[in-house]
Amino acid sequence: VPADVLALFDLDHTLLPHDSDEQWVAFLIDRGLLDRARYAIANRELIDRYNRGEADLVEFTEFYLATLVPFSAEQLAELRRRYIEEIIRPRISERARAMVERHSDVGDLVVITTAVFDFLAVPIAAEFGLEDVIATVAEAVDGRYTGRVSGTPNTREGKVERLHLWLEARGRRLRPSCSVPNHGDPGGPTPPNTSGRRTRAAGRARRRLDMAEV
16 A cells, blocks of 8 residues: 655755765865865855856756766766765764654655755665655766756755656655645755855755645
């Protein structure tokens, strides 16, 4: 019997205490795979353009996606394995795991919905034992990442649109009495930074919504 209750979890500053994409960049910089000074300059220029209204959230997302471009699929697989093992896994709290398990144990359909790109979001969700993930999709052509977003980014209003499409593809819908709150896009992208300071406000950890079959 399909689950009647949908439990939505974000990743950054909800199940995780950090920004996953920023941690990915820091991981690459610390290993000498990205130039710290060049990245800092590009970061400042992008923030200045954003403040002038010349850059949007898609461009910010693609700023992070560009870090995938130089590497082959084999290199990325190994780097991601180490990133999950060294950065993500040690920072997952028992409280976060228990919160997800509580919904799974009562039969809710537990879904991760995050602005983090799928290259990182899918294996992070797997750390919680979850396979259902709605994430920003990183475009790939002929097995190589292009640095561009594919489709609608899973941010702000895009999160609502992507959720409804995800449900429709599975023959489900939210009951008419349900709505998905839009409250400043918890976990949405913000201007990248290299200062180590948190730039993203924490959203609520979860949404619990009733579903029906289409």
